[in-house]
Amino acid sequence: MSIDSHYDQSTDQANKMTTAFKVQATRESPIQSVQPPIPIIEMRGVVKGYGSGVTRTEVLHNINLNIRQGEFLAVCGFSGSGKTTFMQLLAGLLLPDQGVILMEGEPIVGPGPDRGLVFQNYSLLPWLTVRGNIALSVDSVFSNWAKGERRDHVEKFIEMVGLSHAAHRRPHELSGGMRQRTSLARTLAMKPKVLLLDEPLSALDALTRAQLQDEILKIWEEERQTCVMITNDVDEAILVADRIVPLNPGPKASLGPTFAVDLQRPRNRAALNHNSTFKNLRRAVTNYLLAVRKKSRDDEAAHSNEPIIRLPDLQPVELRRYPKWIPT
Amino acid sequence: MNWRGKALRFCEVSGLPILEPFVRLAAGEDPREQFIGIAKFVILPFVAIVAFVGMWSVAASKVVTDSAKLPSPTATLDAGKQLFAMHREQKKADQTKRLEKLSEAKALMIQAKQVELQASTATGVRREKLLANVAVLKTKAVQAANYQPTSAPTFIDQIFTSIKTVFFGFALATLIAVPLGVLCGMSPWFNAAMNPFIQLFKPVSPLAWLPLSFIVIMWYYTGTTGETWFQKSFLISATTVTMCSLWPTLVNTTLGVASVDKDYLNVARVLKLSWSQKLFKIILPASLPLMFAGMRISLGVGWMVLIAADMLAQNPGLGKFVWDEFQNGSSMTYARIAFSVIVIGVIGLLLDRLMICLRNLVSFGGPSPA
Numbered sequence: 001m002s003i004d005s006h007y008d009q010s011t012d013q014a015n016k017m018t019t020a021f022k023v024q025a026t027r028e029s030p031i032q033s034v035q036p037p038i039p040i041i042e043m044r045g046v047v048k049g050y051g052s053g054v055t056r057t058e059v060l061h062n063i064n065l066n067i068r069q070g071e072f073l074a075v076c077g078f079s080g081s082g083k084t085t086f087m088q089l090l091a092g093l094l095l096p097d098q099g100v101i102l103m104e105g106e107p108i109v110g111p112g113p114d115r116g117l118v119f120q121n122y123s124l125l126p127w128l129t130v131r132g133n134i135a136l137s138v139d140s141v142f143s144n145w146a147k148g149e150r151r152d153h154v155e156k157f158i159e160m161v162g163l164s165h166a167a168h169r170r171p172h173e174l175s176g177g178m179r180q181r182t183s184l185a186r187t188l189a190m191k192p193k194v195l196l197l198d199e200p201l202s203a204l205d206a207l208t209r210a211q212l213q214d215e216i217l218k219i220w221e222e223e224r225q226t227c228v229m230i231t232n233d234v235d236e237a238i239l240v241a242d243r244i245v246p247l248n249p250g251p252k253a254s255l256g257p258t259f260a261v262d263l264q265r266p267r268n269r270a271a272l273n274h275n276s277t278f279k280n281l282r283r284a285v286t287n288y289l290l291a292v293r294k295k296s297r298d299d300e301a302a303h304s305n306e307p308i309i310r311l312p313d314l315q316p317v318e319l320r321r322y323p324k325w326i327p328t
Numbered sequence: 329m330n331w332r333g334k335a336l337r338f339c340e341v342s343g344l345p346i347l348e349p350f351v352r353l354a355a356g357e358d359p360r361e362q363f364i365g366i367a368k369f370v371i372l373p374f375v376a377i378v379a380f381v382g383m384w385s386v387a388a389s390k391v392v393t394d395s396a397k398l399p400s401p402t403a404t405l406d407a408g409k410q411l412f413a414m415h416r417e418q419k420k421a422d423q424t425k426r427l428e429k430l431s432e433a434k435a436l437m438i439q440a441k442q443v444e445l446q447a448s449t450a451t452g453v454r455r456e457k458l459l460a461n462v463a464v465l466k467t468k469a470v471q472a473a474n475y476q477p478t479s480a481p482t483f484i485d486q487i488f489t490s491i492k493t494v495f496f497g498f499a500l501a502t503l504i505a506v507p508l509g510v511l512c513g514m515s516p517w518f519n520a521a522m523n524p525f526i527q528l529f530k531p532v533s534p535l536a537w538l539p540l541s542f543i544v545i546m547w548y549y550t551g552t553t554g555e556t557w558f559q560k561s562f563l564i565s566a567t568t569v570t571m572c573s574l575w576p577t578l579v580n581t582t583l584g585v586a587s588v589d590k591d592y593l594n595v596a597r598v599l600k601l602s603w604s605q606k607l608f609k610i611i612l613p614a615s616l617p618l619m620f621a622g623m624r625i626s627l628g629v630g631w632m633v634l635i636a637a638d639m640l641a642q643n644p645g646l647g648k649f650v651w652d653e654f655q656n657g658s659s660m661t662y663a664r665i666a667f668s669v670i671v672i673g674v675i676g677l678l679l680d681r682l683m684i685c686l687r688n689l690v691s692f693g694g695p696s697p698a
Contacts, residue, residue: 091598093597093598110597111594111597111600112598112600113599113600117594117598119594121591123592123594123595125592125595125613125614126692127613127616127690127692136599136609137599140599140600140601140605170692171692172692190599
């Protein structure tokens with residue numbers, strides 16, 4: 001379920017709910033008590049904007065976040081709130097204007113195969129087959145491996161995402177779901193320390209999406225590697241993540257309070273639908289997001305210099321259409 | 329993929345949608361729909377061609393001056409047949425001449441062997457004399473064996489000369505334009521430096537280059553005598569073709585390289601590819617479709633220019649043939665010119681199709697038959 005579908009029912013209570021769940025959000029989460037909180041990635045006071053001088057717009061403002069070893073973190077926000085910028089900062093494709101991002105204590109200065117990024121639009125190379133696309137990343141990341149070893153590695157990941165039957169096909173011959181699987185396999189095959197998923201499923205239809213969510217979850221539960229996923233789908237976030245961090249709407253987007261997902265793994269989509277924790281959490285996250293968006297819009301309206309246009313309160317007298325009067 | 333899929337892919341890549349309805353019909357698809365396709369791609373063009381030929385015949389009977397008349401389709405066809413017959417006769421004559429020379433060479437060789445045998449038994453001055461004789465005979469034999477007929481090139485020879493010239497010029501242009509275009513596309517600074525030249529020279533009429541390339545070739549060959557690697561006239565035509573077909577490839581390659589999807593470059597960055605890996609694994613494959621689109625335009629321009637350049641500079645080729653015929657003024661002149669116009673068109677068409685096919689082979693996800 002996407003955020004917008006909740007809009008009607010929740011605007012009134014939004015502010016009230018937000019305060020209530022901020023309390024819950026700061027509570028100690030069970031994940032924290034099980035695993036020692038070693039941050040694998042640490043963002044401190046990160047600011048990122050585009051342009052310079054008067055044309056500068058700050059997209060992200062004062063981002064502070066610790067990503068723990070082995071956790072699945074979901075960053076949830078509206079389109080246009082700077083989600084992709086956030087992900088590109090983590091990947092190292094962009095560098096922060098202020099603040100610092102540390103990976104295992106070292107500042108991130110550029111992209112690298114230790115942070116595997118799954119792109120929003122797959123960005124598979126159209127002239128390579130599924131196998132070729134995966135082999136490209138394996139060959140360049142593990143260039144010191146023997147040829148046979150690399151080939152086996154490629155085949156293993158093709159099989160992992162269930163594309164053995166389509167390994168010889170090129171991206172334009174694949175469905176959206178298969179493309180995203182290829183993209184996922186390409187990234188997983190690099191054996192990254194952190195897996196970064198940038199709205200990986202947003203271009204897929206609902207059924208394929210659900211199927212791939214389950215697959216991502218299954219793969220993650222096998223490997224348990226640190227994973228950051230950006231999404232605009234609250235249900236998806238709750239299904240897969242250990243923690244959900246909302247991204248407040250931009251410009252000058254910052255992170256909201258963390259919501260811990262206290263749901264047992266392995267999670268079952270069908271069972272979750274009736275789980276009260278799931279339902280409460282979904283309501284809480286959705287209401288928080290709607291409330292911050294409303295606040296951001298109100299702020300924007302309050303600061304804007306544009307004259308307020310009041311629409312006249314008109315009611316149509318009659319809806320019947322008269323035949324056009326033609327002058328003779 | 330089954331045979332149907334393969335055949336359809338072939339139609340798509342080769343740029344021959346004309347075959348598509350037949351493949352589908354053979355595969356047992358709805359015949360009604362396929363007949364529409366056949367009507368569109370086969371019957372309609374055929375009707376159009378017939379109509380054109382009809383109008384041509386009418387025009388041929390009307391356009392008559394005192395000395396000449398517009399050749400009719402049948403006259404053109406006859407002229408074509410005659411040109412081919414002349415070619416065959418000429419080749420036959422050349423072949424018999426060559427065989428004669430070959431048997432002559434054999435006879436000379438036998439004679440030389442005999443003299444050599446005599447020399448082995450002889451002594452003193454006589455021996456010296458005989459050996460000198462042997463040398464002379466052997467040289468003659470080699471000359472006869474290597475005999476090349478010196479007859480004037482026929483129409484068919486001119487076709488091949490033209491094709492060779494255009495491909496040589498085009499290959500030269502591609503060798504220059506593609507690396508330059510890649511550099512321009514990768515570096516906005518280099519592009520800014522090159523841009524004035526590209527903008528200035530691109531619109532120059534092809535034939536304006538002809539005298540300049542003439543001078544350059546003449547300068548290059550000053551002082552060299554005897555056999556050269558290339559004929560001068562060949563080089564002049566080829567370089568003219570090069571100068572004209574450089575620009576579309578250059579501009580399109582620049583565009584192709586500069587507009588490589590940013591995500592592909594991000595992939596390269598995440599994988600930490602080296603500069604050369606990035607170039608050969610990401611940038612070049614991604615820009616190949618546009619590059620080939622440019623090369624297609626280049627080859628088309630090159631072919632058009634070549635005919636004009638041959639006419640103007642009297643270099644061997646189809647252009648020279650047309651011009652010579654025009655100067656000849658025999659009764660067949662205009663029919664032959666009309667026939668060579670059609671041949672020039674057909675060859676241009678084939679070259680274009682070839683480039684489309686190559687472009688389709690390198691563009692994944694969207695080959696178009698046009």
